[in-house]
Amino acid sequence: MTHSAAVTTDENRRSVLGRAFDILECFTDAEPEQTIGSLCAATGLPPATVHRMLASLVEWGAVERAARGKYRLGMRLWRLGWGVPGARTLKDVARPHLVDLHTSTREAVALASRDGDSVVLADVIAGSSTRTGRILPRRLDLVNSAPGSVFMAYMSPDEVSELTAHTQHDHNDAFRLRQELCEIRRTGAAVVQSADGMYWIASPVFAKPREVRSVVCIAVHRPRFNIGALVHAVVDTARAVSDGLPPSLRSVG
Template sequence: MAGNASEPGATVVSRTMALLGAFDAAHPRLTLTELARRAGLPLATAHRLVGELAKSGALARTDDGDYVVGRRLWDIGLLAPVQTDVREVAAPFLQDLYAATLATVHLAVRDGTEVLYLDRLSGKRSVPVVSRVGSRLPLHATGVGKVLLAYAPEEVRRVVLSSLTRVTPYTITQPARLRTQLTAVLADGYATTVEEMTLGACSVAVPIRRNETDVVAALGIVVPSLRRDKQRLVSALNVAAHGIGRTLNSLA
């Protein structure tokens, strides 16, 4: 949430970005008053800018008067190189994984100290999850997030480990315990969670590498339990991740 958009000298662009930045995974729809408050703008200024954003399709208004991110922003966001390259290459592999498991399949990248979901496949038999395409969730509470955190620069790990929020009763909030898990991810090549982001949902994830070394994304599956099928899922994920990485290399 932006807090300096109302400062003297703030540009129209900075105020507009503050409004757009008011939306996040926990706040996908907001009233005009909430938008103004979260963006740190006077209500009249927010009303004028939100009206212009809605006319351009950057924001959309729901039937009950709330505002949500518009289709125009989503279309533009899909042009970001990390999304177009990785998401398009990974799409058929995600389809294969979903067809083989009927479980929720995730493709994600690290965005600062959060995990950004580029794609998700799920069905009626899949475990309910809170992730959506384009949403951001904590790195430490998700399988794909742990993978990306394990391979992140030390400074990123330090920042994340200094503020481990509890999402469920099973979320790991002890820095030493999480660091031990991250070390295991580097040794084992996969990460797991057990009801750490959503109750009743467990996950396993692996890295996607470009040039055999650079981790550019993570691939994960969410299931009710990992007690019996963990190794089978890890194998399936590794096959898909290797295929995605090999295709990315061929395009470089």
């Protein structure tokens, strides 16, 4: 095989992989099931390509067929995700502390990780005794969410400015945001009310000083809790998880 042919083959492989990820990223909490038509509209790919890619993804187990010509993510992706050594170790360390927090508060708790401009709730504990009676979303916006605010509190000012450029209207907005992020660093927790009336409390899990590895969070109804006590409980849980991380995970950048 000539050098030019090898380069072309590599480019084609990358292109196929890129198209596969484009399709997989269409499956969200808001739209967990997709049709060939919706995937074509979201990715700009032709129906024949989407159909072919879906067939391969279904065969591999990354996607599975749902009812009425729809598709959803397959469990193999979740198993592979938690098979990543860092993620698996973090989950193993955090799970007992999350269970303790859920048991003591009877509220839904979660371990959150950053994914680009959003936050993924990677491990949610919300049994039948949960007071909220609601299923937590699996993904939240990085901006204007409690776990996202915790991540932002430890970002560089330039990165924060870039993320919030579309939400900042004047210098007063920017000043208030800086104050809020400073308060998160001071208290060790963020408290944010979501649009549906839920209150979220979040606290950082550190891999290194000032390097947030993940976030412990809890979702509650305001009339049913003492906010100060819950902030204290969430901060203590996040600190316990941080202290339990092995040196190998603390070195992850």
